[in-house]
Amino acid sequence: MPASPEFTARVYHIVAQIPRGRVTTYGRIARAIGDVRGARMVGWALMKAPAELPCQRVVNRNGELTGGWHFGHPDVMRNLLLAEGIPFDGEYQVDLSWCVWDPWNDALASANEVDDFEAVIGMERR
DSSP, rough: OOOOOOHHHHHHHHHHOOOOOOOOOHHHHHTTOOTTTHHHHHHHHHHHHHHHSSGGGGOOOTTTOOOOGTTHHHHHHHHHHTTOOOOOTTTTTEOOHHBBBHHHHHHHHHHHHHHHHHHHHHHHHH
């Protein structure tokens, strides 16, 4: 089942923010957009992502390159991540303990820097 255009746009927005040298997971993206059970839908949304998005920075909850076939072969995704300095535990498994980025925590940190109470409340409702 394909993701809705609104859901897809929110996924793309988060993927575009993943810092170089870091990775996040499908589940962390889903949580950040308010759908804690939407990890699979995040994967669906990324299947047709524009080439300019750093989709190589999205892995599964164990750090495995499950989206590697999107690039033709997982080796392509692995090489892109290695070029960014991402550490690996295995051939196709990222060491999440060193490089995971959580968009949920990043969004909360940004909300805490805002003086506008309404903006903070809006962040909590996501």
